[in-house]
Amino acid sequence: MQKRSEILKTYKLFIGGQFPRSESGHYFQVFSPKTKKPVANVARGSRKDLRDAVTAARKALPSWSAKTAYNRGQILYRMAEVLENRKEELIVEMVKMTGCLHKKAEKEVTTCIDRLVWYAGWADKYQQIFGTVNPVAAPYFNFTLPEPVGVVGIIVSDEWPLVPLVSKLAPALVAGNTLVLIASEKYPLSAITFAEIIATSDVPAGVVNILTGIKKEMIGHLAKHMDVNSINYTGSDVSVLKMLQEEGSANVKRVIAHDYPKGEEWLNNAKAQSPYWIHSFVEMKTTWHPIGI
Amino acid sequence: MTTLEKKVTRLEVVEPKQLNFGKKWDYAPAPEATDFVKIKPRYELFIGGKFVKPKSGNYFKSINPATEEVLTEVAEANEADVDAAVRAARNAYEKYWSKLAPAERAKYIFRIARQLQEKGREFAILETMDGGKPIKEARDGDIPLSVAHFFYYAGWADKLEYAFPGRKCRPLGVAGQVIPWNFPLLMAAWKLAPALACGNTVVLKPAETTPLTALHLAQIIQEADLPPGVVNIVTGFGKTGAALVKHPDINKIAFTGSTEVGKGIMKSIAGTGKKMTLELGGKAANIIFEDAPMDQAIEGIINGIYFNQGHVCCAGSRLFVQESVKDIVIRKLYDRIQTLRVGNPLDKNTDVGAINSREQLGKIKELVESGVQEGCKLHQSACELPKKGFWFPPTFFTGVAQSNRIAQEEIFGPVLSVLTFRTPEEAVEKANNTAYGLSAGVWTDKGSKIFKISSKLKAGVIWANTYNKFDPTSPFGGYKESGFGREGGLHGLLPYVKLVR
Numbered sequence: 131m132q133k134r135s136e137i138l139k140t141y142k143l144f145i146g147g148q149f150p151r152s153e154s155g156h157y158f159q160v161f162s163p164k165t166k167k168p169v170a171n172v173a174r175g176s177r178k179d180l181r182d183a184v185t186a187a188r189k190a191l192p193s194w195s196a197k198t199a200y201n202r203g204q205i206l207y208r209m210a211e212v213l214e215n216r217k218e219e220l221i222v223e224m225v226k227m228t229g230c231l232h233k234k235a236e237k238e239v240t241t242c243i244d245r246l247v248w249y250a251g252w253a254d255k256y257q258q259i260f261g262t263v264n265p266v267a268a269p270y271f272n273f274t275l276p277e278p279v280g281v282v283g284i285i286v287s288d289e290w291p292l293v294p295l296v297s298k299l300a301p302a303l304v305a306g307n308t309l310v311l312i313a314s315e316k317y318p319l320s321a322i323t324f325a326e327i328i329a330t331s332d333v334p335a336g337v338v339n340i341l342t343g344i345k346k347e348m349i350g351h352l353a354k355h356m357d358v359n360s361i362n363y364t365g366s367d368v369s370v371l372k373m374l375q376e377e378g379s380a381n382v383k384r385v386i387a388h389d390y391p392k393g394e395e396w397l398n399n400a401k402a403q404s405p406y407w408i409h410s411f412v413e414m415k416t417t418w419h420p421i422g423i
Numbered sequence: 424m425t426t427l428e429k430k431v432t433r434l435e436v437v438e439p440k441q442l443n444f445g446k447k448w449d450y451a452p453a454p455e456a457t458d459f460v461k462i463k464p465r466y467e468l469f470i471g472g473k474f475v476k477p478k479s480g481n482y483f484k485s486i487n488p489a490t491e492e493v494l495t496e497v498a499e500a501n502e503a504d505v506d507a508a509v510r511a512a513r514n515a516y517e518k519y520w521s522k523l524a525p526a527e528r529a530k531y532i533f534r535i536a537r538q539l540q541e542k543g544r545e546f547a548i549l550e551t552m553d554g555g556k557p558i559k560e561a562r563d564g565d566i567p568l569s570v571a572h573f574f575y576y577a578g579w580a581d582k583l584e585y586a587f588p589g590r591k592c593r594p595l596g597v598a599g600q601v602i603p604w605n606f607p608l609l610m611a612a613w614k615l616a617p618a619l620a621c622g623n624t625v626v627l628k629p630a631e632t633t634p635l636t637a638l639h640l641a642q643i644i645q646e647a648d649l650p651p652g653v654v655n656i657v658t659g660f661g662k663t664g665a666a667l668v669k670h671p672d673i674n675k676i677a678f679t680g681s682t683e684v685g686k687g688i689m690k691s692i693a694g695t696g697k698k699m700t701l702e703l704g705g706k707a708a709n710i711i712f713e714d715a716p717m718d719q720a721i722e723g724i725i726n727g728i729y730f731n732q733g734h735v736c737c738a739g740s741r742l743f744v745q746e747s748v749k750d751i752v753i754r755k756l757y758d759r760i761q762t763l764r765v766g767n768p769l770d771k772n773t774d775v776g777a778i779n780s781r782e783q784l785g786k787i788k789e790l791v792e793s794g795v796q797e798g799c800k801l802h803q804s805a806c807e808l809p810k811k812g813f814w815f816p817p818t819f820f821t822g823v824a825q826s827n828r829i830a831q832e833e834i835f836g837p838v839l840s841v842l843t844f845r846t847p848e849e850a851v852e853k854a855n856n857t858a859y860g861l862s863a864g865v866w867t868d869k870g871s872k873i874f875k876i877s878s879k880l881k882a883g884v885i886w887a888n889t890y891n892k893f894d895p896t897s898p899f900g901g902y903k904e905s906g907f908g909r910e911g912g913l914h915g916l917l918p919y920v921k922l923v924r
Binding site: 272359372373374378379406416418 | 898909
């Protein structure tokens with residue numbers, strides 16, 4: 131019997147709830163480390179795609195940030211449910227893309243599922259941990275509460291196919307931000323498959339936008355974009371950090387940079403998940419209200 | 424318009440209520456005595472616990488902006504001086520301050536607080552002479568708030584383990600702090616108190632037009648026997664600040680000042696890994712709804728923009744009035760600015776003092792001129808201004824469009840832009856239509872409306888039915904281009920610590 135030839139999927143971008151090809155028309159290929167043959171075509175995001183993603187994120191911000199904390203938690207939990215359901219698909223894809231063992235891929239995906247559940251639970255609690263009522267020396271009721279910082283750009287670490295993306299997406303999302311993620315350049319497939327999960331998990335269109343492509347071609351534009359409030363970078367490349375802060379100064383972006391977690395630490399809950407990561411995606415608002423008759 | 428409608432237009436109703444007391448309610452002069460305040464003829468840098476001559480050999484003059492008299496001359500620190508200060512701070516950090524028991528650290532800060540409290544009046548007079556602000560504001564605002572700030576953070580020094588659940592606090596090292604001229608001592612307190620409480624040592628750079636209270640604070644720090652080098656104060660201009668910011672042995676930069684300079688700082692230290700907080704400019708919206716307690720709101724608007732001559736980053740410089748009450752609000756505002764007493768800052772009855780510097784006065788005049796050029800209607804107090812010194816009368820503009828420069832740019836003077844809105848949604852939309860996001864005010868008697876509007880305003884501090892209130896327990900800081908990081912309260916500790924498990 132003749133060997134059946136496989137259908138190779140084209141992985142497209144995720145912008146505003148849609149899966150468009152790159153406006154540039156460009157793509158790149160991901161190769162199997164074992165067979166050295168192409169596994170898939172991936173859209174090579176451009177400056178225009180990035181701008182579209184920011185527009186979509188800005189548009190989605192008011193309604194997403196106005197959702198109740200309970201509702202945001204429910205939606206994160208839904209993402210975990212759908213991911214659990216489709217985990218085999220992601221595992222198989224990871225094995226194909228990275229050449230790793232099934233067991234390792236499974237560990238990564240289940241960590242992601244558990245991490246989503248963990249952050250889902252934080253949705254209506256971090257405000258109580260990080261907010262304060264302030265005993266001012268005058269007749270005012272004064273309190274401080276975290277609010278979303280706004281449109282957040284996340285430069286996802288290349289170390290793993292999925293866990294760095296989920297580990298940054300979840301705290302940013304649960305805090306009420308809308309996101310533009312620049313996926314791992316090395317392992318872009320899992321990011322887009324995960325986008326399909328997001329698209330079917332009650333996450334409103336535009337709340338999460340994922341771009342694949344050559345990072346160097348996009349992060350400069352992300353840093354310069356005047357409608358991005360904050361950039362989150364995981365890595366230790368000083369030239370990247372320098373560029374982000376230099377360009378980001380144009381609109382006083384909050385540039386949050388961490389040179390951790392690294393390697394196996396991504397799977398370690400003590401190292402790769404924290405309510406303080408939610409804290410890094412919020413602004414504090416203080417309100418004074420008079421007390422009197 | 425029908426005759427009936429004409430009869431009830433608001434203007435006709437308020438006309439008879441116009442305030443006009445003529446000279447009947449004039450106050451006798453009530454100047455604060457200055458004779459017991461000793462201003463030295465010359466001030467040196469405060470480095471390593473000693474007052475030292477600057478290596479630069481240069482001194483610059485500090486003047487009283489209300490009289491243009493030279494008060495004293497002050498050392499100008501160059502790069503070598505800044506380097507000496509940073510070394511002293513590093514040495515103090517390694518040798519004493521980071522090793523000191525937190526409870527002992529607390530006691531030093533308590534000492535500063537108490538000493539400052541004791542010398543409060545002297546500091547108030549100095550602040551007014553050096554900066555031009557009314558003595559009543561320095562006396563009742565700047566100084567007691569500075570004291571309270573030291574008291575508040577002194578108490579935190581040995582309680583940091585309770586501040587951040589699941590984490591311990593570690594100091595960062597040496598903090599470089601650059602502060603503005605609008606609240607010289609208060610900004611020094613906002614910077615020093617949390618930095619010291621968290622175990623850092625400091626090099627502080629006061630503004631060139633207002634270095635005096637910081638240097639007198641240095642005397643208190645010396646008297647309080649703080650280990651030498653824990654606090655160092657280097658005076659000078661922008662160049663001195665830049666040298667401090669760029670110094671390689673600084674771990675943390677805290678800056679309060681203009682957005683333009685803040686952006687420059689962010690750029691200049693990009694990639695260095697220095698921790699940074701910026702408290703920058705603002706163009707705050709003060710929103711007044713038709714159901715607001717009107718007289719209280721007018722007082723709040725006046726306080727919001729004319730407090731400290733409008734030299735306030737969180738000044739309510741854009742007033743949004745609901746159209747239905749526009750006429751009455753403008754009328755009352757106009758009446759009220761006529762009664763503001765502008766003049767000698769040392770007079771206890773003065774409401775609006777001197778503009779801080781000739782340069783700042785020039786900026787204000789330039790922007791006001793742009794408002795006139797762009798077709799906005801100018802309303803000013805008819806007050807008489809002193810012949811000498813730098814002065815600008817309380818001013819507001821009507822007929823302002825959102826795109827006008829006076830509605831977009833920070834004026835940092837006693838100039839208000841009045842705009843209107845019809846619906847709450849429109850008010851929010853217009854209020855947020857700025858690159859800044861430091862503060863905002865909401866005036867309405869309906870509590871639920873306050874919370875609805877305040878939750879939609881993109882600003883770090885919201886005052887409901889009040890304005891320009893400050894407290895050491897209350898975090899302060901901006902959204903968007905007004906900077907990042909918070910000063911005050913529990914949140915004010917975070918910029919000065921590393922969190923570890």
